[in-house]
Amino acid sequence: METISETPIEKNKEEQEPLITTIGDLCKVCYTCVRDCPAKAIRIESGQAEVITERCIACGNCVKVCSQNAKQYKNSIEEVKQRLHSRKKKAAIIAPSFPAEFTEYSHQILVGMLRSCGFDYVCEVAFGADLVASEYRTLLENNPDKSFIGTTCPGIVAYVEKYYPILIENLAPIISPMGATARALRFVHEDDMEIIFIGPCIAKKAEAARDENVLVNTVLTFSELRTLFQELAINPEQTADSDFDAPRPGLGALFSLSGGILQAANMKEDLLNSNIICADGKNNFVEALKEFQKGSFAPKLLELLCCKGCVDGAGMSCESSGFTRRNAVGDYVNKNLIQAMTEKGDDFNSQYDEIVANIDMTTEFKNDDHRLPDPSLLEIANILKKMGKLKPEDELDCEACGYKTCREHAIAIYKGLAENEMCLPNTIERLKKSLKDLNLSNDQLEETKQALFNAEKLASMGQLSAGIAHEINNPLGVILLNSKIMLDYMDQNSEDYEDIELIVEQAERCKKIVSGLLDFARKNKVILQPENIIKHVNQCLKSIIKNDNIEIVVNSAKIADSEFEIDKDQMAQVFTNLVINASEAMQPNGGTIHIELSDTEDELTVVVKDDGPGILEEYRNKIFEPLFTTKQIGKGTGLGLAVTYGIIKMHHGQIVVESNTDNESAPTGTQFTIKIPRKGDMKQWETMIE
DSSP states (O other), X not given: OOOOOSSOOOTTSOOOOOSEEEOTTTOOOOOHHHHXXXXXXXXXXXXXXXXXXXXXXXXXXXXXXXXTXXXXXXXXXXXXXXXXXXXXXEEEEEOTTHHXXXXXXXHHHHHHHHHHHTOSEEEEHHHHHHHHHHHHHHHHHHOTTOOEEOOSOHHHHHHHHHHOGGGGGGBOOBOOHHHHHHHHHHXXXXXXEEEEEEESOSHHHHHHHHOGGGOOOEEEXXXXXXXXXXXXXXXXXXXXXXXXXXXOOSGGGGTTSTTHHHHHTTOOOOTTTOSEEEEESHHHHHHHHHHHHHTSOOOSEEEEESXXXXXXXXXXXXXXXXXXXXXXXXXXXXXIIIHHHHHHTHHHHHHHHHHHHHSOOBOOOOOOOOOOOOOOHHHHHHHHHHTTOOSGGGOOOOOTTSSSSHHHXXXXXXXXXXXXXXXXXXXXXXXXXXXXXXXXXXXXXXXXXXXXXXXXXXXHHHHHHHHHHHHHHHHHHHHHHHHHHHHHHSOTTSTTHHHHHHHHHHHHHHHHHHHHHHHHHSOEEEOOEEEEHHHHHHHHHHTOOOOTTEEEEEEEEEOSOOEEEEOHHHHHHHHHHHHHHHHHHTTTTOEEEEEEEEEOSSEEEEEEEOOSOOOXXXXXXXXXXXXXXXXXXXXXXXXXXXXXXXXXXXXXXXXXEEEEOOTTTSOOEEEEEEEEESOOOSSOEEEOOO
16 A cells, blocks of 8 residues: 655755755746646745755756746756766767757757767667667557556656656656667667767756666756857867767657657557557646546556657757747658668668667666645645635635645645745735735824924923023012002002003913913822713813803713723813813804713723814914914913823823814814823822923
8 A cells, every 4th residue: 555755844854966956046936936846846935936856856847937047957067078078988869859959050060069079979869769669569569458657758757756656567667768878879889988968858867867777977958068069169160060870760759749759669649549648748747647547547558748748848948939849850850860761671670679689678666755645624724714715715726826726725835835925815915904004003103203293392392481481470470569559559540540450461461371381391290099080071061161152062971981090180171271272262153062081991082072163284283382372362371282281191191183174075173182091100190291
């Protein structure tokens, strides 16, 4: 019975040499590589897409789709340079897809350039493909009742070994064309030689490194070969044309195309009996293996390719379309191989006989199980909940994270392959919330900034006011005293009596202003005592003399607990100042003053609202400044709201004003909102007005 890994991926697992790596500075975390990885061998961690070496099948899809070139595969150019300096014979075996890459050269020019690099032999892997095709035909003929999975693509072999180990017994036990060519060369020439495979496939690097029986020393991609030509200054105009070394291939040159093995083996895909089925590309081969394991179909041969044929390999640098690449391979076979096969007839096939009789075309595969356990439905639901997906309709399956469905994403999170932040809709919602919270914090910061600005002005004004008040108070008292004495001795019918009376009246007014300045500036004692706020407000209103056209409405229905700790005398001054100011603002037309009381467990809120004309916007930042007033000269001291502000601050509360002067948008009026804490220090304590 097959076994499954018991725990999700662990970082401390014995490391393998990575074939594909990520350049962190270039990775933009677009999740394209996640989306295009058939093995889901990419872990997103801390905003970086990391290829998990032990899970990777080296198909190269992530390299192909990364527009930022953040995915890089292991470079073999320096190793090849070293091998080219070896005293051993050097052989370059080139994949059948080369016509699709080097469209600007004839094959004679390309072979000449390779010989200029230092290669003693330049052979076509298509010859090995012919050998492999023949083996497949024999394998199917000798096992008519068994189903096989083609093993020409190393990415497919790795995928089965890692994710479908139960199907290893179905893998055709035949070596790849690369391995067959290497074995043939070592038989025909000599075993002691350096063999470098050149092709379009990154997975060939993994195959050569993994399988010692392949007998290939190094693998170069076509893209790397172009770089090697540049570094060695190999110029096509300065090299002599040359042809490939024997043995020359037949239809094995079509191996790079999807279904090419069938034509080379004189087999074909029959849509009626499904004896042979072909599937290529990352989505198709995965689906085909899934259905094959289920038993949905049982072909004699399931020929699979990770890419859309080898002409679409990740190691190619050619940017022409897939159709153009296919045509280039077909044209090469027609012009250079078909005619030779026809002319030589039976002699062409005889070149294989001795080689086939003396080399081993078989290979073995290993169980390299890297499947991870799936989470339970409950675990999936919990992960989806953390992603903000509480209902089925929340699962958008938008694939922005790189996974087809939200549930696949949740499973990947459980397995340690993904993060919650990869969900774009959820991230957008969280960003919206963060932006909303940030705007709220910004508003609160602006209010605090304004409060500090007001406090700084009040502190400065307090110091100035105290100095002025003390300097004026004494001479003012002398003026007032002597004026009253003069008034007492003066005849009321005298011409000067009215003037002296005016002096007394204005001196009294000055005394009141000075007294207010001292109240504003001095250090005050706040004595906090439990008080019933509803009774206290009503008691304060009884002492206020108002005109008949003013109505005061108190709403205390929202008070759950009426007991608060306040300094009742100072708070009486607050309520009185606000109500008197509101009453005077509504004259001569009159109106209604609304006083609303509400509370929470920790806080009292008092709102005093009038129907007056409102306060102009340019005055609203000044109303708490001492000596500022909008009333007529002689009607106010400009200290009432300044003192009110100070009292509220001493209660560790806050007072804000809202006002509207445009009756077209809404009714005019002004609203003061006071908030103070329910509990305070029961001791007497002193606080400077700040």
